[in-house]
Amino acid sequence: RYIQQHNEVELSALGMAIATVVTIAEILKNNGLATEKRVLTSTVGMKDESKGRLVQKAKIEIVLGKSEKFDNLMSSPNRTESESAAADDKK
Template sequence: MEAIVTNEMKNAKINGEVEKVTKIFRIQVSKTKKPLFFYLNLAKKHIKMGNDVELCALGLAIPTIIVIAEILKNNGWAIEKSIMTSTIEAKEDKEGRGAPKAKLDILLGSAKSVDQSTGSARE
């Protein structure tokens, strides 16, 4: 599946002991390949399993990941851990020049208030 590119592992050390291994799933969102709700449901599925999700987008797909992240946060499914912005060189055109493109990465983690059995937020 083109949505999940990497599966990274992170160890959290507290007082010298390894606590829990957290998986980070990177989802590269496209403006044209799949609809917004495909990426939203994919991210929600991995967040419900207790994994972190990194949403990545280039150029015109950036508003899509912002909408996905806001839906997940407003419904109490995820919390925002970090936002990273950068500029990359896109593919070269016919004259051999590369065009800069904006890149946005949003790292989301599972909200502690999520009820794992129903998927609804506790108040």
């Protein structure tokens, strides 16, 4: 919904959460909803609570924009609602 209003969205994650953000970005791209605009990687120094020292954590920032067919895909009648209703019926 955010991308509907703002035309782009930035996903960012640290450490172990990077895989989740990459997966979300790939799902949006593969479903034709978004296009990749920018991917930035870096490291961030964070203090390790248990050892009291500075630890470098990997960071990723992925900027996605609306695809050309985004509006058509989102306007198809109750696309996600009907899919989730069908899944509920199978339970």
